[in-house]
Amino acid sequence: MRYEAPQSVEAAVDLLAGAEGAFVLAGGTDLLVKLRSEMLEPDLVVDIKRIAGMKEITPEDGGWRIGAAVSGAEMGEHAGLIADWPGVVEAVGLIGSTQVQGRATLAGNLCNASPAADSVPAMVAANATVRIVGPQGTRDIAVIDVPESPGKTTLAPGEFIASVFLPAKPAHGGDAYLRFIPRTEMDIAVVGCGVSLVLDSAGKVTSARVSLGAVGPKVMLVEAAADALIGRASEGAALEDLAAACSAAASPIEDKRGTVDFRRHVAGVLARRAAEIAATRAKGETA
Numbered sequence: 001m002r003y004e005a006p007q008s009v010e011a012a013v014d015l016l017a018g019a020e021g022a023f024v025l026a027g028g029t030d031l032l033v034k035l036r037s038e039m040l041e042p043d044l045v046v047d048i049k050r051i052a053g054m055k056e057i058t059p060e061d062g063g064w065r066i067g068a069a070v071s072g073a074e075m076g077e078h079a080g081l082i083a084d085w086p087g088v089v090e091a092v093g094l095i096g097s098t099q100v101q102g103r104a105t106l107a108g109n110l111c112n113a114s115p116a117a118d119s120v121p122a123m124v125a126a127n128a129t130v131r132i133v134g135p136q137g138t139r140d141i142a143v144i145d146v147p148e149s150p151g152k153t154t155l156a157p158g159e160f161i162a163s164v165f166l167p168a169k170p171a172h173g174g175d176a177y178l179r180f181i182p183r184t185e186m187d188i189a190v191v192g193c194g195v196s197l198v199l200d201s202a203g204k205v206t207s208a209r210v211s212l213g214a215v216g217p218k219v220m221l222v223e224a225a226a227d228a229l230i231g232r233a234s235e236g237a238a239l240e241d242l243a244a245a246c247s248a249a250a251s252p253i254e255d256k257r258g259t260v261d262f263r264r265h266v267a268g269v270l271a272r273r274a275a276e277i278a279a280t281r282a283k284g285e286t287a
Helices: 009-017 031-036 079-084 086-092 106-111 119-125 223-229 236-249 260-282
Strands: 002-004 022-025 044-047 057-060 063-067 129-134 137-142 147-149 160-166 173-180 191-199 205-213
Touching: 009 022, 009 044, 009 129, 009 160, 022 031, 057 079, 063 079, 079 086, 086 119, 086 173, 086 191, 086 260, 106 119, 106 160, 119 173, 119 191, 119 205, 173 260, 191 260, 205 223, 205 236, 205 260, 223 236, 236 260
Parallel strands: 002 044, 022 044
Antiparallel strands: 057 063, 063 160, 129 137, 129 160, 173 191, 191 205
């Protein structure tokens, strides 16, 4: 196995495009585990941490651009990110232990393409995008379009994610992410739900995005759930309709961690709770 640590995007792309069995190393919390367990035998590992911008969080167009090698711990200490997108920051903070948080990244969690990834539903709810670089140049796509199926992404050979972009927080907007796990910590989601919404002066929802994780082969955006909130206050019957839409949209597997019926029920429960938290935050109140 060959290890390379290029100092430019162009050099990294050249390395990845010129080798079969090449893998990108950002935080390494998934890749290194697979290497140690001999699940992977790469010909080349390309460490992107020395490339300018990969470890930076920078303001852009009212939002935030987060380099692919920025850790969860670094995001959790960034006041601007916490103020604008607390749900996304909280979701990243659920990945692994304190030690893992020092290395785990948004881009890595996304590219691992696990249906149960915590940060992905939160990013989808926030309408986040990623900047992909590769042999054909640079392109920006929505986070929801990156995972294709469990363990597989839509990235072409030689491409990698250089950064994640969280858009400007809307006025009177709020977001939240919740998950259910069997244990109190250090587990993967049985169900995860992200909600982002915007309120008008009367407290009614003017726009919303609702996403679910771990209840399908990839994260899903539940438009029927958002429609259940729009034009209504985030309470009572609107929340009941939201929960019903999420339960109906869920198509989970059944295993020792939960039955299909249980997971569908939990999807609705989490959606309702996340929407309540997001609405509280949109009102400028502490949640």
